[in-house]
Amino acid sequence: MLDDTLKAQLGSYLERVKQPFEIVASLSDSENSGEMLDLLQTIQALRADKITLKTDGNDARKPSFTLQRAGSSTSLRFAGLPLGHEFTSLVLALLWTGGHPPKEERDLIEQIEGLEGDFNFEVYMSLSCHNCPDVVQALSLMAILNPQIKTTVIEGGAFQNEVTEREIMAVPMVFLNGQMFGSGRMELGEIVAKLDTNAAAKDAAKLSAKAPYDVLVVGGGPAGAAAAVYAARKGIRTGVAAERFGGQVNDTMGIENYPSVLETNGPALAAALEAHAKSYDVDIMNLQRAEAIIPATEPGGLIEVKLANGGSLKSKTVIVSTGARWRNVNVPGEAEYKNKGVAYCPHCDGPLFKGKRTAVIGGGNSGIEAAIDLAGIVAHVTVVEFAEQLKADAVLVKKLQSLPNVTIHTNAQTTEITGADGKVNGLKFKDRATGVEQLVELEGVFVQIGLVPNTEFLRGTVELSKFGEIVIDAKGHTSVPGVFAAGDCTTVPYKQIVIAAGAGATAALSAFDHLIRA
Structure with a gap:
């Protein structure tokens, strides 16, 4: 699971663990469970004097594991393998659970510790999302600091059934006590401010x-x-x-x-x-x-x-x-279906559209780079560019044109993003030369048309x-x-x-x- 270099780095980090804690895994006979067990055994072996591994967990989400400090009632669970961009999140969670102090202002830590109420967070992430770690790490720390806060970190690729049922089309996506709490990048202070209603007034003063x-x-x-x-x-x-x-x-x-x-x-x-x-x-x-x-x-x-x-x-x-x-395309359906098929970050949200049909609006460098990235994940990419030709660098255009699952429409004006049952189902655009309008059936639209100050x-x-x-x-x-x-x-x-x-x-x-x- 981890190569020798990564094991050595992880071992040096785990030397900072001061307090004993348990890892309790809930496993099945799946391949993913086998990989998780291998990872957890590696972690435990690196600090066997402080870390205990148990495999008798009975959580409904398998594979998953909790981190719990001895004598505490904290609740932090990782469902799916926290690798990729989330490996750092796992390392930090291990260190914090083991008593290593977080690098946060003391005032903010005390504010988290003082939050009252029952907070059950579920955060969905993808391993290729570079916005997700901030949210995952913030909610993980909150669960470790305050026993009234529970956090479950869910890797969307391992739990596609939940992603489908909850209609999650953008990550990170956070639920609190079963209700939508927020999506996109959020910092620790921002999350705490939403929970502490008096925070804004105190901060202003x-x-x-x-x-x-x-x-x-x-x-x-x-x-x-x-x-x-x-x-x-x-x-x-x-x-x-x-x-x-x-x-x-x-x-x-x-x-x-x-x-x-x-x-x-x-x-x-x-x-x-x-x-x-x-x-x-x-x-x-x-x-x-x-x-x-x-x-x-x-x-x-x-x-x-x-x-x-x-x-x-x-x-x-x-x-x-x-x-x-990011500039909005400002057509009917864009605002209505934001995070329900309309997205702006292909790196973050692209994996959620694996095997599906998508479109990219924009033919500049960002748009063509997005289309190339998506083509390796999704079933098909339709590129829609308003100008008469793509504006991206020639090397990018040549690469895009070589891909078998990409269709390019230039001199095309996007007119509407359509949807049904709360999610995107198509994109309408008009040929600017003929005035003929087309509808492409798809599940995701990525807007890449530049910036607004x-x-x-x-x-x-x-x-x-x-x-x-x-x-x-x-x-x-x-x-x-x-x-x-x-x-x-x-x-x-x-x-x-x-x-x-x-x-x-x-x-x-x-x-x-x-x-x-x-």
């Missing part, structure tokens, strides 16, 4: 009480991270308010064009960006969405950033780096382009003194990670120049 910053960065993607690092290195008080540190980079699977980094993935790069910023004592305020920026009323005055939770932050200068999000909260405050991008000059200045901008939310051409990072550095240096000349 804490944020509003903070001293003013010299530079406040709004947004935590590559532009925001670079801006924070460059500002903090000047020795000035720097803060970052971000909905999700790393931004859309978290949703990018393969990154092979960042200079000096031959290959990495989005979550890894996002974690590295955050670690770099923290190394300079930047005050990072995660899960914070800006709702308005109020310019200074006089030269040298403070700029105020109002937050969605009711709090506000003040700063001498502000750098907006709120990035962009996250700047709605700035309308009427700073100058925006006709596309909603913040208008900036070569130094990152906006139309408002003391307010700078960088990255995908601006008019800078070419939305690339390396360009955003460079723009963030430029904006920080311009903000510093503004401060010393004020």
Whole structure:
């Protein structure tokens, strides 16, 4: 199950286990159960002095296993093999159950420990999903910290019957006490805030009480991270308010064009960006969405950033780096069937459509890469592109055209995503040359048509382009003194990670120049 290198790495991690705990497996005579038993025996053998393995579990989900610290009533279960992207989740669960402290703020840990009520979480994930580990790890930790919280992590591929019955077409998908709780990437603090109804007010008060910053960065993607690092290195008080540190980079699977980094993935790069910023004592305020920026009323005055939770932050200068999000195709059926066949992340949700018929809307690089990936999983892929020809790189187009289970329609306008019984069953598009409309019967539609800047909260405050991008000059200045901008939310051409990072550095240096000349 694990090669020698991985066993050695796992063994070194398990040396951190301090408290004894049990692994209780519920198995059948299936091949998957045999593989799980092999994995669990390997884990137990690496720390036989602290870990006890039992195989007399009687849970209805087989194969599955629980982790339980001696003398506790915690309930954390893994149903299916937690390998692939979830192997790290398994390792962390083993360490936390064994008494190794989590790397979370003490206030958040105490908030989890203090939650009252019965919380029974079920989280469905796929092993190829790079958004799932954050949710799996958050809910696993919550179950370990609070005995009133139960978490079951379910690998969708091993329990296809449940996936079908619950009509799960996107992961991660979380149920609480049998009811839909949330889908997509969620951070630990975000989940806790949804359970603790007083959290928002307390958080708002804490944020509003903070001293003013010299530079406040709004947004935590590559532009925001670079801006924070460059500002903090000047020795000035720097803060970052971000909905999700790393931004859309978290949703990018393969990154092979960042200079000096031959290959990495989005979550890894996002974690590295955050670690770099923290190394300079930047005050990072995660899960914070800006709702308005109020310019200074006089030269040298403070700029105020109002937050969605009711709090506000003040700063001498502000750098907006709120990035962009996936653009919607905006046709009937898209909103109605989101996560019920309409998806935006082929890496995360593609495996849920194994053997089914799908479509990709968009013929740029992201769309064609998605179609190529899906073609190796699903029964058939239909590519629909509005322009007269595919816009992706020639090498990608050539690869796509070589695949036997792909049909390409160019000069085609998507008109509707159809469905029945709460899920997608087809895609309508019109030939722009003839006006003839076609219906393709399918089960999944992946939208890959570019980005829209996250700047709605700035309308009427700073100058925006006709596309909603913040208008900036070569130094990152906006139309408002003391307010700078960088990255995908601006008019800078070419939305690339390396360009955003460079723009963030430029904006920080311009903000510093503004401060010393004020």
